[in-house]
Amino acid sequence: MGAVVGTLTMQTSQRQPSRDKIDDELEMTMVCHRPEGLEQLEAKTNFTKQELQVLYRGFKNECPSGVVNEETFKHIYAQFFPHGDPSTYAHYLFNAFDTRNNGSIKFEDFVMGLSTLLRGTVRDKLEWTFHLYDINKDGFINKEEMTEIVRAIYDMMGKYTYPALKGDVPKQHVDAFFEKMDKNKDGVVTLEEFVLACQEDENMMRSMQLFENVM
Amino acid sequence: MAAGVAAWLPFARAAAIGWMPVASAPMPPPPRDKRRGQDGLIILNVSGTRFQTWRNTLERYPDTLLGSTERDFFFHEETNEYFFDRDPDIFRHILNFYRTGKLHYPRHECISAYDEELAFFGIIPEIIGDCCYEEYKDRRRENVERIQDDEENDNNKDMVLPDMSFRETMWRAFENPHTSTMALVFYYVTGFFIAVSVMANVVETVPCGSGPNRAKEVSCGERYVLAFFCLDTACVMIFTVEYLLRLIAAPSRYKFVKSVMSIIDVVAIMPYYIGLVMTDNEDVSGAFVTLRVFRVFRIFKFSRHSAGLRILGYTLKSCASELGFLLFSLTMAIIIFATVMFYAEKGSSASKFTSIPAAFWYTIVTMTTLGYGDMVPKTIIGKVVGSVCSLSGVLVIALPVPVIVSNFSRIYHQSQRAEKRRAQKKTRLARIHAAKSGGANAYLQYKRNGMLASKQTGQALVCKSNPTFETQHHHLLHCLEKTTNHEFVDEQTYETSCMEVSLAKPSMSRSSSLSSSPHGLSSCCTRRNKRKSFNVPNSYMADGRRSSIQELSTIQIRERPMSNSRSCLNAKFEETVHLNSEEQSYITAAVISMPTPPVTTPEGGDSASSPNFLQSNIVRVSAL
Numbered sequence: 001m002g003a004v005v006g007t008l009t010m011q012t013s014q015r016q017p018s019r020d021k022i023d024d025e026l027e028m029t030m031v032c033h034r035p036e037g038l039e040q041l042e043a044k045t046n047f048t049k050q051e052l053q054v055l056y057r058g059f060k061n062e063c064p065s066g067v068v069n070e071e072t073f074k075h076i077y078a079q080f081f082p083h084g085d086p087s088t089y090a091h092y093l094f095n096a097f098d099t100r101n102n103g104s105i106k107f108e109d110f111v112m113g114l115s116t117l118l119r120g121t122v123r124d125k126l127e128w129t130f131h132l133y134d135i136n137k138d139g140f141i142n143k144e145e146m147t148e149i150v151r152a153i154y155d156m157m158g159k160y161t162y163p164a165l166k167g168d169v170p171k172q173h174v175d176a177f178f179e180k181m182d183k184n185k186d187g188v189v190t191l192e193e194f195v196l197a198c199q200e201d202e203n204m205m206r207s208m209q210l211f212e213n214v215m
Numbered sequence: 216m217a218a219g220v221a222a223w224l225p226f227a228r229a230a231a232i233g234w235m236p237v238a239s240a241p242m243p244p245p246p247r248d249k250r251r252g253q254d255g256l257i258i259l260n261v262s263g264t265r266f267q268t269w270r271n272t273l274e275r276y277p278d279t280l281l282g283s284t285e286r287d288f289f290f291h292e293e294t295n296e297y298f299f300d301r302d303p304d305i306f307r308h309i310l311n312f313y314r315t316g317k318l319h320y321p322r323h324e325c326i327s328a329y330d331e332e333l334a335f336f337g338i339i340p341e342i343i344g345d346c347c348y349e350e351y352k353d354r355r356r357e358n359v360e361r362i363q364d365d366e367e368n369d370n371n372k373d374m375v376l377p378d379m380s381f382r383e384t385m386w387r388a389f390e391n392p393h394t395s396t397m398a399l400v401f402y403y404v405t406g407f408f409i410a411v412s413v414m415a416n417v418v419e420t421v422p423c424g425s426g427p428n429r430a431k432e433v434s435c436g437e438r439y440v441l442a443f444f445c446l447d448t449a450c451v452m453i454f455t456v457e458y459l460l461r462l463i464a465a466p467s468r469y470k471f472v473k474s475v476m477s478i479i480d481v482v483a484i485m486p487y488y489i490g491l492v493m494t495d496n497e498d499v500s501g502a503f504v505t506l507r508v509f510r511v512f513r514i515f516k517f518s519r520h521s522a523g524l525r526i527l528g529y530t531l532k533s534c535a536s537e538l539g540f541l542l543f544s545l546t547m548a549i550i551i552f553a554t555v556m557f558y559a560e561k562g563s564s565a566s567k568f569t570s571i572p573a574a575f576w577y578t579i580v581t582m583t584t585l586g587y588g589d590m591v592p593k594t595i596i597g598k599v600v601g602s603v604c605s606l607s608g609v610l611v612i613a614l615p616v617p618v619i620v621s622n623f624s625r626i627y628h629q630s631q632r633a634e635k636r637r638a639q640k641k642t643r644l645a646r647i648h649a650a651k652s653g654g655a656n657a658y659l660q661y662k663r664n665g666m667l668a669s670k671q672t673g674q675a676l677v678c679k680s681n682p683t684f685e686t687q688h689h690h691l692l693h694c695l696e697k698t699t700n701h702e703f704v705d706e707q708t709y710e711t712s713c714m715e716v717s718l719a720k721p722s723m724s725r726s727s728s729l730s731s732s733p734h735g736l737s738s739c740c741t742r743r744n745k746r747k748s749f750n751v752p753n754s755y756m757a758d759g760r761r762s763s764i765q766e767l768s769t770i771q772i773r774e775r776p777m778s779n780s781r782s783c784l785n786a787k788f789e790e791t792v793h794l795n796s797e798e799q800s801y802i803t804a805a806v807i808s809m810p811t812p813p814v815t816t817p818e819g820g821d822s823a824s825s826p827n828f829l830q831s832n833i834v835r836v837s838a839l
Contacts, residue, residue, distance in 0.1 A: 058222020117229035
């Protein structure tokens with residue numbers, strides 16, 4: 001009987017450290033961040049005051065602590081794509097927004113990114129997209145990075161598509177991309193090549209205008 | 216799902232820029248925003264409490280009241296806000312749903328009130344968040360059970376169909392002894408005989424003093440063999456008859472045979488028959504004696520008579536897993552301690568612990584702290600083990616017992632609540648009906664005053680100091696009377712008219728109109744008299760007058776009587792009014808409906824009884 005009681009007590013003592021860890025995590029998330037004033041943000045971005053207000057309200061609703069970490073970011077993005085798994089693409093997006101590379105997005109980063117995407121010049125947008133594709137931030141897009149991106153996009157579609165997804169479809173996309181973008185055929189795409197190629201593509205230019213009136 | 220994060224939609228759409236260079240086909244054109252205006256604040260005034268929110272927040276869920284154009288129906292122009300005459304406390308939760316996308320259920324709110332609010336605002340309760348879902352489901356289930364309970368009792372007690380077969384009546388009598396006197400008598404008789412049988416079993420083993428021819432004491436059973444045999448036979452006869460009757464009456468014989476009570480019945484009466492079959496056979500008489508043990512199972516037949524016993528049985532059944540665990544842990548402990556004890560006491564001389572199974576007895580007696588003392592350890596180790604055994608015994612037994620006790624307590628309280636509800640239901644219903652009849656009575660009062668006034672002065676009806684609502688209500692009832700050419704009267708009048716009808720013409724033929732709607736009438740009158748079966752319509756009335764009136768709530772509008780009877784009707788009208796004015800002390804109001812036999816009216820038109828019969832053409836609603 002005593003042995004039984006002994007084993008029971010031993011187990012509880014093992015559980016103690018993990019519980020402390022959870023308490024620590026809770027404390028960390030209590031840290032709050034406040035963005036700079038409305039006027040400064042208005043000056044820095046191309047949004048009006050009302051638009052910033054709307055954006056901040058939505059931001060704060062999902063992230064009361066004022067910063068978005070990658071988990072929350074993926075969770076939010078997943079709500080929009082319930083069919084597939086957008087976590088990979090969200091990861092790349094997160095890295096693109098997180099210009100300071102410290103693992104969290106503050107409201108300023110968020111708004112700056114959005115400002116570029118929605119209100120920026122064509123060149124700004126293309127640069128931003130280039131940085132999105134350049135996963136290792138070395139200034140070049142190679143085939144592996146592009147394959148990653150395309151695969152991430154296809155992951156968002158999920159399993160049930162018509163026609164059914166076959167294994168080599170991403171590869172075809174990547175090949176077509178490089179065909180179009182890689183002017184000097186050196187196997188990588190630089191920023192200039194990318195911008196030039198995109199500006200030549202009419203479809204893309206038209207698509208870029210699509211999201212102008214999103215706000 | 217995305218509505219909760221609707222504010223992030225612009226971000227998601229902007230992030231789609233990453234797809235552009237990869238896309239091989241052009242993108243579809245974007246949707247055009249209908250309202251490009253500013254996102255405005257909406258004021259929601261719920262019974263005086265003002266809530267404000269952004270319009271976009273509400274429009275996240277366009278299939279609810281607040282999110283769709285349905286809210287325009289509640290727009291109040293003067294104050295430029297949306298006014299809802301609902302509960303503001305519950306509305307808080309509903310508005311939070313729009314804001315956060317999660318619906319919570321407040322524990323202190325009544326489940327029906329909450330459900331009503333949700334239904335009003337067009338929100339389905341299935342989206343309640345996980346945090347509150349369990350609680351919500353539990354409360355909902357309790358509520359449904361309560362309603363079902365009430366309905367069941369209603370059906371059981373009140374509804375008797377005249378065409379219930381004899382078999383069904385018998386089954387109902389068995390299951391619920393309060394339905395008829397016969398059933399009650401049967402119930403008490405069987406209870407008495409169970410008690411007698413058990414007492415006889417007990418008494419027949421008591422030593423009764425030495426018999427005349429014997430030296431030693433004999434038990435009463437052996438002394439008065441014949442008497443006990445007769446008693447036993449009588450009891451078994453009764454039990455057999457009861458079992459056979461139940462078997463015949465059971466709606467599903469297979470289910471009945473499988474049920475616990477029927478098995479107990481069989482086990483109770485089997486020993487007797489087996490004993491009858493195999494008397495005078497010495498070899499099996501030993502087994503026969505053992506069979507007599509089963510006679511004690513007759514005591515379980517009492518569980519039909521005692522609700523507490525049934526609850527106990529049900530508790531044990533529902534705690535089967537706890538009981539099983541108790542048994543298992545006890546067995547483990549017994550084996551462990553018995554083994555240790557045996558090896559500890561092996562050395563000592565003349566030890567009673569001859570084997571491990573022998574030590575089981577010691578362990579059980581010690582663990583349950585009985586301590587008979589017939590087996591005692593002598594060595595020191597034995598005594599140490601014995602003390603540990605007794606200490607742990609207390610623990611092991613004490614652990615599962617509270618679970619069983621709490622289970623029993625819960626089930627017992629549930630049944631108590633059900634009983635209380637049933638008892639209170641009568642008073643509750645009485646209150647409701649008093650309120651109902653108060654309303655109906657008010658109309659009759661108004662009518663008497665108004666009618667009399669109009670008759671005397673020939674003017675339009677003058678309303679006294681009634682509030683507007685009542686006046687309009689009375690006017691409505693009056694219109695109904697005029698429409699149907701029937702009148703509202705109260706119970707007394709109806710009964711007197713019934714009496715007159717039954718006295719007047721016993722040979723009234725059945726009417727076609729009756730045959731066209733038998734069910735309405737049968738349900739109307741049969742409720743009042745359960746025992747008799749009805750063939751003649753008039754006998755309904757005759758019998759109905761005599762038996763106790765129970766609850767009716769049907770207004771039956773019969774076809775208009777023929778034109779030549781209308782004059783009679785008007786004549787009757789006067790009589791009715793006179794009757795009413797005489798009997799002023801009615802508590803209940805009744806509106807009577809009877810069939811009009813158009814065929815017989817011309818025949819009976821010239822006889823004196825026809826006005827009496829046509830008097831019966833009154834619409835009746837009785838509320839007790």
